[in-house]
Amino acid sequence: MARDTDRLAEGLRAFLPRGAGITGVKTLSAGHSNETYLVEGLNEILRMPPSEEGLLPPYDMARQHAVLSAVKAHAPAVPLPAMLELSTDPSVVGDDFFLMECVPGEAFEYVTPDWVKADPVAVPDSICRQWFDAVIGLHTMPVGEMPPGGRTVQQEAQHWLDVARSAEATTDLIGVLEDLTARPPATSGAPTPVHGDPKHGNCLWHQGRLTALLDWEMAQISEPLLDLGYILMFHDQGEASLADAGFEQPGWWSPERMIAEWEKGTGRTAVDVARYTVLGQAKVAAIIALGAYLFTSGKVADVRFKAFGAVLPAYTKLLVSRAMAAA
Template structure:
C-alpha cells in the first residue's frame, strides 16, 4: 500500500517533487476501520518536511459493523477544522475507488498527543492532567453542540448518513423515526432470548421521551478512546465516522456508558465544576437532568446495539464464519446490566 500512498499524495500535493513513505504499519485496536500509520517524507520547492499520517481504510464489506462513508467523514472533518476551534486532524482527502487500497479509504494528519486516556484516571501517570484535560474536552463538546448545523453541514450530508430513514425536520420526528428504525431492526438482531432486553429498551424509549431540545451535530461516538491529549489539553477529537444530526444529549449519555465499560471517570471531571454534566450545563444553560442523561444513555446504547448485534446475528446464522463477531458479542455483554439498571429492573444493583 506504500505505492498507493505515494500516488495519493502526488495527487494531493502536486507541487511535491519527491515523496517517500516510511514506517508504514498497521495500528492495533478498534474494529470499525482498518487503520495504518506512516511518515511521508515530502520535498517541495527544495525543502524537505516529514508529514505524520494516518490511513483509515474500510474493512471488507462482510466484516463491516457500521457502513459509513469516507467522503462524508472527510467533508465533516474539514468543515469542523475550518469553521470551528475544535482541535481535529486535517483530512488530506479520500479515495472511494477500492482499487488503490483494496477498499475505500481516507488519509488524515496524525495528531500529536497521547491516546492512552486510561492514564488520566485510577492513579494513572497522567492523573494530574485529568482536571484540565476533561474541562477542555467539555468545552470542545459544547462548541460542537452550539455550532449551527448548517454551518458545519451546509450540504446536509449528516441528515441521515446511514440511510436509516431518520427525519430531522423537528425533534419529535427525529426521535420517532429513530425509535422506529430500532424497532423495525429488532427481528434482525434477536438471535438469543437475552436480547429481549433490547426490545424492552426500545419500548421504554418510546414511552418515556424527555423534553425536546434543539438538534445539533453530534460526534456519535463520544467516548474515552476518541480524544488525544498533551500538556493538560485535548490535542485532537478523533474518529468522526458516526457523526450525524441528533440530540446533543446523545453524546453525554454515550460517555456515561463508555465510562462504565472502560473503567474511566470522564463524567466525574472537572471536579472543581461539579463534574462533566454540571460544567456542560453551566456553559450551555441547558439544565440537563440526571434522568435525561439516563434516558440518552439507553438511547445511545440502542443506537450502537442495532448494528453491533446485527453483525453478531449474521455470524450466529452462519452467513459468514468470522471470529470477530464472537469477540464483539463478548465485549458488548457489560452493557446489559447497565441497560437493566436504567430501566429499573428488580434485583439489579445501582
C-alpha cells in the first residue's frame, strides 16, 4: 500500500467537519484489492481503491457505498458497520473514498484461532449458523432495494474466462471456464442480491459474535447459488488449500448441512450445486492467475502475488478434477 498516510490525514482533516479530531491515518492489513485504513482520533475506517493495479477492477467506490448502505438498511440479518461520508472528488485525498464505522472483531482465514479450537463443536457450529444467517439474509433481501447491476450465470462464467485469458492462464483453467460459459448451471429462481466473496475469511468476529461481513466489491444482482457454490468449494481442498482454517473442526458444517440450511432459509433448491462449486473455484483460479501475471509482468510489486504462481498448479489440478466429477 504505497499511499502517503500523512497526506491522507491532511486531506481528511480539511474535508470532514470533524476533521480536527484526526490524529493520523494508519494502514491496516490489506486484502488483495481495495485498501483499508484506520482514521485515528475518529476511530473510523477509510476505504479506497488499490494504490497499484488491482485484481478486481473497476473500483467503483460510490457503488460499494450504495450497496453497503442498501444492505445495512434492508437486510438486518447481515451485520455491517454504519456507512459515513462518500467522496468522488479525487482532489481530497487522491482517489474516491468512503468512510464507515469501525466495529470490533478479528477475521481468520489461514490459521484457526484458539477461541475456535477451545470448543471445537459448539463454537464452529455457532460460527456457521451466524455466517449462513447473514448470507441467507442477503439472498432474501428485496431485490428492488439493491443498487442495479449484475450478470447472468453465463455472463459470470464469461467474465472470469476473459480474466483468465487476459492473465495468459493455462489451457486447463481456460477449458473449464469455456465449458461453464457454453453450458452454464441451471438457476434456482429469480436473481437476488449476491455478495460475490462470502468466504468465512471476510467475516469479523468479536467474543464469538459475527460483527461484520466485509469486502463487497463483487456484490451484484444475480443467481444466489453463485455465493453458495463459492462457499462450498473451500471444503476438502487438500494440498491446494488456500484458506480453509476452521473447516477441520468437528462442529464445522459439512457441505450437505450447508446446502440444507441454505435451501431451508431461502426456500430454493440448490440445483446444479456441484457446477456452481466448480464455477466458484474457477473464479478464484482466474484471480490467482491474474495476480501471478501482474507480478511476473512487473505491473505490481506486491510480493504476495508472487506466491500465487506457486499455488496455481495444484489449485488448477483440483479444479479440473472437480469439473470432471460435476460434468
